Amino acid sequence: MSQMHHATLDHHHHQQQQQQQQQQQPGQYNQICTRTSSCGSPAPAEGSEPPSCPAHRSRNPRRKWQVFPGRNRFYCGGRIMMARQTGVFYLTLVLILLTSGLFFTFDCPFLASNLTPAIPAVGGILFVFVMGMLFRASFSDPGVLPRATPDEAADLERQIDSAGCSRPPPRTREVLINGQTVKLKYCFTCKIFRPPRASHCSLCDNCVERFDHHCPWVGNCVGRRNYRFFYLFILSLSFLTIFIFAFVITHVILRSNRTGFLSALKDSPASVLEVVVCFFSVWSIVGLSGFHTYLISSNQTTNEDIKGSWSTKRGKDNYNPYSYGNILTNCCAALCGPLPPSLIDRRGLIQCDTPHTVSQSNGTSSNSYASTQLHSHMCDQDQCIQSTKFVLQAAATPLLHSDPVVLAPLPGKTTTLGGPCAYLAPTQPSLPSCGGDVLTLRDAAVDSHCHHHLHHHHHHHHHHFVSPEETPCTTPQGALPCPAHLHLHPQPHPPVPSPATLYDPASQDALHEDSVRGLVKLSSV
């Protein structure tokens, strides 16, 4: 029975399917999914197909990072996660590499031969440690809380609305933690009540657990999962800076003892640059290390310290309920405590019955797609599910095997269905140009090109993660002249709705009609 539902696309892609993945029966189901325009889905480049997605076996499985609703950038197939603006991170990298490089090239030979070779050795170890901690802090998930599923959000809304008759309904909850009253706020973007110490980062558009701050130097938020790396980074960097500063000065002094100050400077010009960089950075970095040492010992976050949440100025009985009492335990907990795993499962495969996270009502936050192909895939998937629902309702027999579970979140999805697709719908007159823009999107760094077409300001095209080897969907399309266009213009497959109605969630009647048509074809088998 499941064989009927394996959607193969049309003949054009049939051969592709045959070569690349296990063969599904050419099903009449194809007719139902008339919206499934030619997302030429070859087999996935990596991983196995999601088993519980009968309608979409022929589609390449998406990984969850590709549909992540926050404003993050993903590299290496979702293994690396950073904020959107990474310019300052590259500056950090350049400064550290340049200064260390100059030190090892110009100062170390002299110091190794005249003093001891332990100097470059220790310097080398420090440098490697600094870089390791920097990468770890920059590339790991800071502790992002995944957004609520539609069911959860609906349940919470119900609870909130039933809680009080006063308008507006209360969007805070009070909890007693270790004797202190803590207010939990409701996050409108993520549709959850934020756990204590969590905060929503406006730059990354995510709620982060134990949110410390968003660090542009590191190119990421600093939260529960990467705070220790951040701290070790600034601590080791302050040691490295002081180390380089001290030994470059030593080098210049030793040289000038022999040859005089000016000729010493002439012999090693790099030293001047190093001294300047180190001098200016040592104050800020050492200062920051000291500040974070204080925060760790009192178990506070930067966020709490700045707001003065636990300061005694607020009230005599105000104290930090999270502190363990003594400095040593606080330090150990922050640095050596258990490291929780990432909650967002970036590399997981998207299953058909995976509840899609709630996007905002105008579909602002659910877009991290780089191309309309991905969009049309999501839309097609949803349309397919919608069609299936209508077939079931029409037939009133379990004709299709696709999980009814999938349908349950759908009532909430009809609005969100317009979400990812709405960005196409309002831009009907400019669809071809948007498609063209998408092409340039992939190449150029300008990702706001399409934005003016959109009426929502939260669409972000994360083109960076669409590297050729990662999205199998794009590889074959790369050879075609205008893949985006191909996707936007559906195959001549009767009935062909105009693009305007293609993704219009309001045209459920058209879907229904197609479903019934498909049903008729099915029953004629």
Next chain:
Amino acid sequence: MAETHSLQDMRQQAAIAAKVFIQRDYTNGTVCQFQTKFPSELETRIDKQQFEETVRTLNNLYAEAEKLGSQSYIEGCLACLTAYTVFLCMETHYEKILKKIAKYIQEQNDKIYAPRGLLLTDPIERGLRVIEVTIFEDRSLTR
């Protein structure tokens, strides 16, 4: 193509009547704990003791994962000294406990909840925010 009719698949054939969400309990701070209060929607389906026992066991497992003890300190220090490369070969303590939790939930579902038309979803799939209990329609009534 043969289908595997696991209990879960069969469950998914049934229509969902409702979903209950067990929220987090923050009275002990940021440690992962769930409220043991028995939701009213489950009154007809399962014994209160049974349910509270499940939630309490889960809470204990999560507490163990986040416990600050000598084992976690040793693991943390070792990891720091090896520049965290040790986690390429070995699982963290937390991950081991999460696997244990997944097994426990699967076992509870198979033994206790599925026969009663309920399904527990592992909280890790919901970002450790809620325990989602799916209540399925009682087939015996509809037939």
